[in-house]
Amino acid sequence: MSTRIPITSRQGDYDVLIEPGCLRTAAKYIACASQARRVLVxxxxxxxxPHAAAVLESLQPDGWEATITTLPAEEPLKRMEAVERIWEAALAGGLDRxxxxxxxxxxxxxxxxxFAAATYLRGIDLVQVPTTLLAMVDAxxxxxxxxxxxxxxxxxxxKNLAGAFWPPKLVLVDAETLDTLPLRAFRSGLAECVKHAIISDPDLMCLLEQHAVALREGDRGAIEDILVRSINAKRQIVQEDERExxxxxxxxxxxxFAHAIEPIKELDLTHGEAVSIGLSAAMTCAERLGLCTADAVNRVRVLLTDLGLPVSIAQHEPAEALCAAMRYDKKVDGDRLRLVLPMQQGACVRDDVAMADIEAAWHSVMPPSSG
Ligand SMILES: NC(=O)c1ccc[n+]([C@@H]2O[C@H](COP(=O)([O-])OP(=O)(O)OC[C@H]3O[C@@H](n4cnc5c(N)ncnc54)[C@H](O)[C@@H]3O)[C@@H](O)[C@H]2O)c1
Structure with a gap:
């Protein structure tokens, strides 16, 4: 089955194509979305x-000029040096505007x-071929x-303090690529699906609850539905407000919350795991402010746990240090920390949350004796 989700953008509309096996015929779709015939994978x-090789292979018969470069997917190496290496590979491959x-x-x-595509020769076409659940539904x-x-x-x-808004020309989502994804990374992607469900899709929340135990073990029986609902949730929001x-x-x-703990090496958290803990902390914070009920907090925590995601940190820095780290988030406006908090329905942005409430939220995701 093939689903096409069109996304409108001020910088050019594009489609998200969800189709099992579409990597093997990637060239056909890329040719419709971009004029480029010289590409760097x-x-x-x-x-x-097998995934990048499948894309390269699909490009071969029709006379594309394709070169490839690789990078390690390690958060500490997500630095400008990695972008520079891509620019250099683009130059070596003869990429023009x-x-x-x-x-x-x-x-x-x-x-x-x-980011390399956004900045090379002041911007060239980009095609996204996500191979993790998190990247498919969100990044x-x-x-x-x-x-x-x-x-x-x-x-x-x-996290992500230098960057650009650079929409792709096409996103190719091939759920078959999830076959090789380690279970831990698969579960991490589910955290972003839970986020989308809380913000805008109560039916997605029910779907995740219904399939939680199977999903936790990597069962992808319901994945098509989850992909479509979750991508649609993201689509609605980015179309309404592209520039945040x-x-x-x-x-x-x-x-x-997540960005304050994700870089702490000792905690060894994936992005999705940090988001899961961050969602838990945000729920508690919202409950303290009367934005949602204890039942709502519990429902989300139970779902995250059922999905095999963490809702607390075992080892940590003091809550005050985590509050200090939050100040470096991009959501800080002057001295004000802007927090997104869940409500009974949806979520809201608040810049008036007392530090005591934020600290209490951190304590709620820490072992009882610590902090
Ligand atoms: N741009 C955005 O809007 C946005 C949104 C959310 C997250 N992000 C960013 O995305 C990153 C997290 O993404 P992620 O969770 O996909 O992590 P990732 O890209 O680091 O991948 C996670 C792990 O899975 C491996 N992997 C990827 N696909 C695989 C596959 N099919 N088979 C086997 N292994 C595979 C990677 O090598 C890595 O070890 C963070 O840097 C975060 O800041 C960006």
Missing amino acids: VADEQVLA HSAIIAVGGGLTGDVAG SIGGKTGVNLPLPGLSRLG AGCRMLLNLGHT
Whole structure:
């Protein structure tokens, strides 16, 4: 079955094509979306074979000029150096202003390759070929690209602090690529689906609850429905507010908390796991402010747990240090920390949350004796 979800963008409309096996016929779809016939495939080194190889193979018969470069999908290496290496590979491959970059990999690859596409020769076409659930439902859609920057005075990186809005010409979602995805990474993607469900799709929440136990074990029986619902949730928001001046901020639900813990090496959290803990903390914060009930908090925590996702951190820095790290998030406006918080229905942005409530939210995701 093939589903095409059109996305409107001020920088050019594009489609998300969801079709099992579409990587093997990628060239056909890319040819309709971009004029480019000289391309650089930027592949996560873990998916060089079979996924990037399938895309390359599809390009061969029709006389495309394609070169490939790989990058390791490691968050500490999501830095400008990685972008520079892609620029150099683009130059070596002879890419001009009418060429394209095809990103094959998870969200990290899409973000870095996307930023390289946005900046090489002041911007060339980009095609996103997400190979993780997280990238399929979230990172590949909406045009955000970027890299991490070292934080001044702190021995950690700030997430995605340099970047550009650069929508792709096409997103090719082939759920068969999830066959090779480790279970932990698959579950991580489910955290973003839960986020979309909380923000705008109660039916998606029910679907996730109904299939939670199977999904937790990597069963993909319901994945087509989940992909379509979750991508549609993201589509609605990015179409309404492409540049994050308003409702797109809601997509950061859980992320201001998550970004404070994701870079802590000792915690060893994937992005999706950090988001899961961040969602839990945000729920508690919302309950303290009377925005949602204890039952709603419990429902989300139970779902995340059923999906095999963490809702607390075992080892941590003091809550005050995590609050300090949150100040480096992009959602800070001057001195005000802007937090996205769930409500009984949907979510809202608040910049008046007392530090005591944020600290209490951190304590709610820490072991009882600590903090
Ligand atoms: N641009 C956005 O709007 C946006 C949104 C959400 C997240 N992000 C970014 O996305 C990144 C997280 O994305 P992610 O969870 O996809 O992580 P990732 O890209 O780091 O991939 C996770 C792991 O899975 C491996 N992998 C990827 N596809 C595979 C496959 N099919 N088979 C086997 N292994 C595979 C990777 O090598 C990596 O080890 C973060 O850097 C985050 O900041 C961006």
